[in-house]
Amino acid sequence: MSEQEDKNLDKENKVKEPTDNKKLIVDNLSPRQIIELDACTRCGECVEWCPVYNQDEREGVTPRSKATRFKKILSSQYGLFRADSLLGKLFRKKKVTREELNQFAADLYECSTCRQCYFVCPSQIDTVELWEGIRRSFVNAGYGPLEQQKHLIQSVKSYDNPWGQPRSSRTRWAKIAKRQKKIVQEPKDITRHKAEVLYFVGCTGAYDVNVEQVAINTIKILDAAGVDYGTLGIKEKCCGSVLLRMGDREYERLAKENIKQFNELGFKTMITSCAGCFKTIKRDYPKMGKLNFEVKHTVEFLIDLIQSGQLKLKNEVNMKVTYHDPCHMGRHNNLYDAPRKLLELIPGIELIEMERTRENARCCGAGGGLKAGYPDIQNKISQTRIKEAEATGATELVSACPFCYQGLQVGIQALDSKITMRDITELVCMAIEDKS
Amino acid sequence: MKHKGRVILLVMGILLILNFNVSAREDYSAIVEKDCDACHLDKYYPGEDFFEAEDNYKWKIFWGMTTIAGIIFLVGMINTILLWKLGKSPSLRGKLKWGSVLKVILTEAILEKRIFKASFLRWSVFFGVSMGFVFLFIVFLAFVSLKLSTGLDFIEPSSFHLTLDLLLDLFGILIMIGILLSILRRYVLRSAQMENLTQDTVAVIFIFLIILSGFLLEGFRFATLPPSPAIKFSFIGSMIGSCLRPLELPWTVYHFYLWIFHGFISLAFIAYIPFGKILHFIACPISIAATTSDEANLEKE
Numbered sequence: 001m002s003e004q005e006d007k008n009l010d011k012e013n014k015v016k017e018p019t020d021n022k023k024l025i026v027d028n029l030s031p032r033q034i035i036e037l038d039a040c041t042r043c044g045e046c047v048e049w050c051p052v053y054n055q056d057e058r059e060g061v062t063p064r065s066k067a068t069r070f071k072k073i074l075s076s077q078y079g080l081f082r083a084d085s086l087l088g089k090l091f092r093k094k095k096v097t098r099e100e101l102n103q104f105a106a107d108l109y110e111c112s113t114c115r116q117c118y119f120v121c122p123s124q125i126d127t128v129e130l131w132e133g134i135r136r137s138f139v140n141a142g143y144g145p146l147e148q149q150k151h152l153i154q155s156v157k158s159y160d161n162p163w164g165q166p167r168s169s170r171t172r173w174a175k176i177a178k179r180q181k182k183i184v185q186e187p188k189d190i191t192r193h194k195a196e197v198l199y200f201v202g203c204t205g206a207y208d209v210n211v212e213q214v215a216i217n218t219i220k221i222l223d224a225a226g227v228d229y230g231t232l233g234i235k236e237k238c239c240g241s242v243l244l245r246m247g248d249r250e251y252e253r254l255a256k257e258n259i260k261q262f263n264e265l266g267f268k269t270m271i272t273s274c275a276g277c278f279k280t281i282k283r284d285y286p287k288m289g290k291l292n293f294e295v296k297h298t299v300e301f302l303i304d305l306i307q308s309g310q311l312k313l314k315n316e317v318n319m320k321v322t323y324h325d326p327c328h329m330g331r332h333n334n335l336y337d338a339p340r341k342l343l344e345l346i347p348g349i350e351l352i353e354m355e356r357t358r359e360n361a362r363c364c365g366a367g368g369g370l371k372a373g374y375p376d377i378q379n380k381i382s383q384t385r386i387k388e389a390e391a392t393g394a395t396e397l398v399s400a401c402p403f404c405y406q407g408l409q410v411g412i413q414a415l416d417s418k419i420t421m422r423d424i425t426e427l428v429c430m431a432i433e434d435k436s
Numbered sequence: 437m438k439h440k441g442r443v444i445l446l447v448m449g450i451l452l453i454l455n456f457n458v459s460a461r462e463d464y465s466a467i468v469e470k471d472c473d474a475c476h477l478d479k480y481y482p483g484e485d486f487f488e489a490e491d492n493y494k495w496k497i498f499w500g501m502t503t504i505a506g507i508i509f510l511v512g513m514i515n516t517i518l519l520w521k522l523g524k525s526p527s528l529r530g531k532l533k534w535g536s537v538l539k540v541i542l543t544e545a546i547l548e549k550r551i552f553k554a555s556f557l558r559w560s561v562f563f564g565v566s567m568g569f570v571f572l573f574i575v576f577l578a579f580v581s582l583k584l585s586t587g588l589d590f591i592e593p594s595s596f597h598l599t600l601d602l603l604l605d606l607f608g609i610l611i612m613i614g615i616l617l618s619i620l621r622r623y624v625l626r627s628a629q630m631e632n633l634t635q636d637t638v639a640v641i642f643i644f645l646i647i648l649s650g651f652l653l654e655g656f657r658f659a660t661l662p663p664s665p666a667i668k669f670s671f672i673g674s675m676i677g678s679c680l681r682p683l684e685l686p687w688t689v690y691h692f693y694l695w696i697f698h699g700f701i702s703l704a705f706i707a708y709i710p711f712g713k714i715l716h717f718i719a720c721p722i723s724i725a726a727t728t729s730d731e732a733n734l735e736k737e
Contacts (some may be wrong), residue, residue, distance in 0.1 A: 014561045032527030033518045038516070038719035045554060046631030078522055080515040122550045123720045124727040283734070
């Protein structure tokens, strides 16, 4: 590297590096969220249930530690007792060091935003919303995200997807599937031809070849049921979940653009097979703008189709399965019964529940930027879940989220497990496909 | 009947709450047939004068301490509110859902169902300490408002005083049981997830000392009083008094200084609220109410 390049790199790093002890701007948080820092009694319920602490037994990663340390950071920078105030000096209040801030940022991102801590917190602190808000303050001050997470954010900003793929490749899965005769035709482009239903494929389903089967199965089912649907094709943009979870303000731009595009298209229902997209569009988008359509997870939509007689499950699918609740579908959206009901409707399926299910289901570890930031921890979390699935004696592990699919595959491979990972749409497909 | 005495006491208590003038206290000197300074030996009091110390010094000290504690509390709360106000985003998703909030305040903030499910021991600690304080506060408010609205005095010996004695002891013992269980849970049983910070220990010591000194105060008072049905309303205080009575010590003098200590520790506790763990007494119900309201609004969406 030339001297000039070195200098440029240094200069670039200086721009990126936060100035020493940069004051955090926390106006994106609500007064209630700051009160919640005081509501934490440090009882330790969250410690017992946190999937990350379960693998990396450091107090720093626990929700109670994050709440306490963030309060300490705030009170050293603001209020009557801040470190540079008269009272602060009188009581020898210490400034929070750069190292402490960096360490806090590292711990803050060591979280899959699974929301288990919220469900066991006696003070009912809305932890995930709090972490995401704090992450945003940290990103604004230059302390976040982690180096290993930056490529995801950069990719969304550059290509509207976190996988570093060009926009034009978003429909590649459909083209290949048609060529391989997995689907009869490519889904129609809803921006050109109006439809009642928008199938929001999501980045993982569209770009990851190992998971594209989720999208293919969904298309097959929708075609079989004669649903008037379409996709956004190459005009589909990331829902912004990855940006929101990691605290990047770019999410707002993306969300607003998406909301505008969705509302203008005039469809009645949006369905998505991705729990992350589902959570973001259904729960987070309404904070940015009004949605003039209904948002459903594919699972809910399929139940409607089956119950209305539009979709007939004619084949027996003789499998012993266990179901993994995706965090963004279950704990974030209270959708526990729908996937179980769908499994019940498939003839021949025997569902065996894992030890921890529904609101206490173990996380796969893939969400919240954890997989990108701490792949080793995610791997261990996933292995724990796989062992739990294996203990049921089921041969198939079913879920309803491409991201969980990816995350759990990591554990299956690490353990060389015999259990087969399946998306719930795959089982529905098996039940409807013409065997001839 | 085995519990006859307790039932009578309970009935008397209820009657008293309903303001039946059942058993007003007689003047102390008429009961014991001796003057105050027979027990309150002047030489042990500030200024070597019991009446001067009781009427003057004691209250000067008390109001001095109250002023200091009040200022510290106020400064602490201003600081806390300044920090809370740093947040500028909306705190609630939609309007506050009063129905859901009131329900959850009952089930979670008061009865703490989540803690009950997680651990009975922890729930007992919570219920004893938190609810003990809440009930004490309610009793205090009730008596103050009664005094203001009806003129009934509850500080001076009267039927109301007896009701107050009964309730203070009842909720005092509730807090004491809670705090003893807390000590057991924190420092003896101590689960793996348990973490004892200085602020935890400080809170435990404060509460323990407040309740202990409160009961001892009653005990010191009753140690010099002849046993009577009236003092039975302070069932803990009278029990301590009965134990201390045979020891011929200047309990009245001890009472004077312990009263100041009790006042000091109680006011210090109030001053400490914004700076330590006790702040969650205020913050928790807010968090629970806000989250519940949001959940209710989300369901509606």
